[in-house]
Amino acid sequence: MRAPRCLLLLSVLLYAALAAGAARADATPLTEADDEPPPRPQPLVFLHIPKTGGTSLALTLQRFLGELNCTRDALGDDDPQPGNETCVWAHAFPGKDHDERLFLARAAVGAAGRNVKLDYLMGHLHFGSCILLNATLPKRAPCVYTTVLRDPLARIVSHYRWLMRAAPHVLLRRCPECTTIDAFAAAINNGTMITRLYLENTQTRVLSGDGFWASITNNRLRDVALHADSEMLERAKANLASAAVPFFGLTEDMPAYVRRLRAFLGLPPAAGAEAAARMVVANAAPDALSAEALSPRTRELLLESQAQDVHLYEFAKRLLAARGGAA
Template identity: 30%
Template sequence: MNNHEKAKSLIFLHIPKSAGTTLNKIIENNYDKEAIFTIGIDTQGSINKFKNIPELERKKIKVLKGHMPFGLHELMPQPCTYITLLRHPVERIISSYHYILRSPVHYLHNYVTTKQISLENFVSTGMSTDTDNGQTRRLAGVSAGKLSGERIVDFGECYPELLTQAKENLINHFSVVGVVDKFDESLLLMKKELAWNNCYYISRNITKHKPNERQIKKETIEIIKENNQLDLQLYTFAQELLSQKIEKQGNRFAQELKNFQAKNNLYARFNRLKYWSRLEASRLKKLVMGAKYS
């Protein structure tokens, strides 16, 4: 356990479609509800609300989390540390597109479905800067441009220095940089680094019925890669950071991971049984009530 990191407030920079909803729930299980501030769908509105909290009250915040650009630690009067999860850009964008198709609450849903926008057009037309090195943008802090009038970077205009800045931020400000394809390893490191207790989970907000990369046209995959060259490099860098941190744990880490995964599998099975038991109880109750008044 790192007592120095434990003493700091935590900022979870949630990159969309990168297992963040699952990690959000784990975070909520480890901190008092009153000590958590969540950046909501209205990012600017949430940031303004946070800014307007008196400094003495902001000092009590132990967790700031949500879809946000890097840099909000500057609004925290107390020492902070960040965590995040990155995902392979191709997988993330495919997942994002299919999430939009199936989520009427998403701000792009009506446009994408009404216009029958294909994945290829979704990526290439510039309707969302998130499809243009979205992870690098957030971790370099350039998303703050649209929020505060600074460092605006339009679609297709990302430059190499953004990648350099994102890497520096990961090195200098993040306790753990995780990746989705090693979620359990990332989580176990966060547990150790931040002295979390309850880290068992059920995967949440998984985009259903989406095709995998092999089912997508090669031309579309190449467009995604071309538009996300910085994100591809950043993802590789994040993998390297994670591997280095795991290596520092020594040989015992592999056994700790195996033990955690075994216990988490039991936890997930138990909760699925509870869920189906509640459904069955509800169904039986309706049958009984229906018979009573028939």
């Protein structure tokens, strides 16, 4: 009987010692090593494909980041940005530093030697730009991508209408006859320089990471050297289906995409009118040129010029359906 009593006594004494130690630990002030900052969010690059509703979504994303009290960093500025270090975001469009090589070089080092700790990046970028965020903040979750795809015929028609609204656009100086959608469609397919610009299979080009589409900087064009082919399409499809793109959306169902975006950012879900109010609409054309109003020949030419994008878009719809619309 003595052994159990001794064990009981030892247990009581051990418990008392542990309790006293815990009390002393609670009374000890935290050191700098104990006071670690909260973990940063998983870095995200929003690939803004022209005329997919990306401007509206970029503004919506900015509003969401504002709700997260996320600090904006104007890349290339000499002065460090004030604000918290919880998260930092940047928008790569529009701006004078839109040349991607210059942008990556500046952001990787930072102006005046400071580090640019980017968590979120949006703009006319291509698959592969995550190397920037991974380099600036190592030892955390890998950077991922998100984007929105659009029916290729509707997208290229919308792009043409944007060119007309932006006239005199530099492209029209290369194709002065492109004042009608019919001439525009023919010009894309006739083997001239216009086929090597950002009008041909843009969505495939962006998601493949190959020969990223040329942007306009101070009215200058940088030509895309690679034409989209079946191999580029396969790379785009593989990237879209990979873990590097945890969610994406379709222009034709923006509310669903906004819900996925909110969930990724960790924002509470919004319902009904509030959700609609959170979607900022910008850069929308005032008048519509319906794809259904195109002549059969023009429609055929436009679809031919976007052949890889047509396959990519159909693949994206099947992928969304296979994921139960939760991509």
